[in-house]
Amino acid sequence: MNGNHILIVGAGWLGLPLSKALISRGYPVTATRTSQQGCEALAENGIDNLCLDLNTLRDESDELALTNQLVNKQITTIIGCFPPGFRQGGGARYASQWNQLCQVAKRLEVDKIMMISSTTVYPETAELMTEDMARLPIARGREDFTAKSIIMLTAEEHVRNSTLDYAILRCSGLFGPQRHPSRFASKLKSVSDQASANMLHLDDAIHAIIFSLENIHSGVVNATTPTTCDKVTFYRAALRSAGLDTSLNLVNSEPGKTISSEKLQRLGYHFKYQHVLDAL
DSSP states (O other): OSSOEEEEESSTHOOOOOOOHHHHOOEEEEEEEHHHHHHHHHTTOOOEEEEEEEGGOOSHHHHOOOOOOGGGOOEEEEEEEOOHHHHTTTTTTHHHHHHHHHHHHHHHHHEEEEEEGGGGOSSSSSSEEOGOOOOOOTTTTTTOOOOHHHHHHHHHHHHHHTTSEEEEEEEOOOBBBBBBBHHTTTOOOOESSSSSSSEEHHHHHHHHHHHHHHHOOOOOEEEEEEEEOOOHHHHHHHHTTTOOOOOSSEEOOOOOOOOHHHHHHHTOOOOOOOBTTOOO
16 A cells, blocks of 8 residues: 555546546546545545535635544645636636645645646747746736736645645546547637647546656646647547547638647656547
8 A cells, every 4th residue: 555645626627537547557536526426436436535616715714614524634744626607607716725735745845745736827829838928927918928828826825835846737628438539629619720629538547647756756747648630620620530520610811829748758658649640
């Protein structure tokens, strides 16, 4: 049994299979869901669980209450897998939730905090994006960084400044079981034949998180499939693989960003899928 007890905050589409993968490697895991029903689903999978809705963390007394709930579990690492909630409320509380989680982590004296971030942090310019091209001080006052980018980068900054060992994984568009890209294709108002499909399969997301847990210290890495194609090619291939009509809504030729995974590979991570089309 591994002595490193991991708390996974947000055991949903990514966090649940991540919990299972860590348990299979001998890590003790406690995972959170926001509802009693969600926690029961974790229990059915044999996962130690805790009901936690970060929206209920309002002040220091709430942080202390959560710390007291966790103190006996002797958590050594916290992994935050919860989404920013841009669709629900514009992500207004996301950065402050990360700040609160960092405060709880410090009170618990954990060894490491890990943030599952997103390549949304980068501007939509036709460049190869490396990790040093997005950080809050760089983004402030620049029009090419969106409001979503600023929220994500503010959250990342809380983790960087926590004084704890950390790893921040900026994941590209996640897909896999129950989240096939053919489902997204019909929702896209317009698709570019000049912009890269920056995507990441669930398997590589899980393996990259575990690799980062074990190998990355106070660092930020992009997690994206190394070789890609344009979005039109990718979504048509996705529709074809699902046996669906491959026609897309409006096709445009607007260039876009390409995410580099070179740093993660240089550190020693080997992707299961080398090309986005293989991952379909």
